[in-house]
Amino acid sequence: MFAVMKTGGKQYKVQSGDTLRVEKLAADAGETVQFNDILMLGGDTTVVGAPTVAGAAVQAEVIDQVKGEKLIHFVKRRRKHGSQRTKGHRQQLTLVRVTDILSEGGDKTGVKAAIGAGSVSAVAVEAAAPAKKAAPAAKKAAPAAKQAEPATEVEGVKPANLLTEARGGKPDDLKKISGVGPKLEGLLHENGVFHFDQVAAWDAAEIAYMDDKLSFKGRIERDNWIEQAKTFAAEQE
Structure with missing residues (x-):
């Protein structure tokens, strides 16, 4: 069986035992993480998600936090004599080994979800966990109507720094x-x-x-x- 999963804005075709490098995850070496955005499952029967396959997941063991190959790019500013630089960049990545592909029940395993290290959602999850445990009993007894209030969405405002051309x-x-x-x-x-x-x-x-x-x-x-x-x-x- 193989699966096509999505993480870090990229798609990967994987099988059990495969080793791959993905965008940096918030996990330490030796941890097991689970990728829940599964776009397709293949094998005896092919299942295509809409957009993802419900209940499917890919579990993997984190091997190490690594860096990608060094990329060199040359920067030169027009009409500025002598203003030029050569810069390098190495993308932070996570090396993982696929251990299992689940066609169903992935939402009930309890395995830590694979979340990007710089993701805002990862910070929110970590910040919310201790706050929930520390909540006083009085807060749990708050009126049901107040707890049911929906979160207020931020109203969009056109950015002031948009340009007509580069x-x-x-x-x-x-x-x-x-x-x-x-x-x-x-x-x-x-x-x-x-x-x-x-x-x-x-x-x-x-x-x-x-x-x-x-x-x-x-x-x-x-x-x-x-x-x-x-x-x-x-x-x-």
């Missing part, structure tokens, strides 16, 4: 941001986003606005675009 006629390579491919980069350009520093400056309201424009609600926070963009913008300074 500065100097040369946009940044936004595909360096994990989760941004050629299609998303094109949508960002259509909406006036050409540079890392634009993405890095967005607040919650501006993120909500861009989520609607890109038709990928939650993608910006889930793939941690803001922190990635800050890193790439700093490298260009």
Whole structure:
């Protein structure tokens, strides 16, 4: 049996025993993690998700936290004589070994979910766990009507730093941001986003606005675009 799973904005075809490098996970060497976004299962019977296969999961053992190959890129500013740099970057990755592929029951195993190390959701889960345990009995006895109040969604606000064209006629390579491919980069350009520093400056309201424009609600926070963009913008300074 094989599975096609998604993590870190990328898709991987895996079988039991496979070793692969994925975007950095919030896990230590020796831990077992579970990937729950399974797009397809193959074998005697093929099951295609819509978009994911309900109850399916891939479990893997974390071998080590590693770095990818060093990437070199040359930066030269137009019309500025002598302003040029050669920079390097090594992506942080997690080396895992696939131990099991579950066609069903993945939501009942209790195995720690594989979450990106820089993901906002990972921080929220860790922060919420101790708060829930420490909640006083009086809070549990609060009126049911108050507990049932829905969370208030942030209203989208158009970012003030959108541009009509790239500065100097040369946009940044936004595909360096994990989760941004050629299609998303094109949508960002259509909406006036050409540079890392634009993405890095967005607040919650501006993120909500861009989520609607890109038709990928939650993608910006889930793939941690803001922190990635800050890193790439700093490298260009």
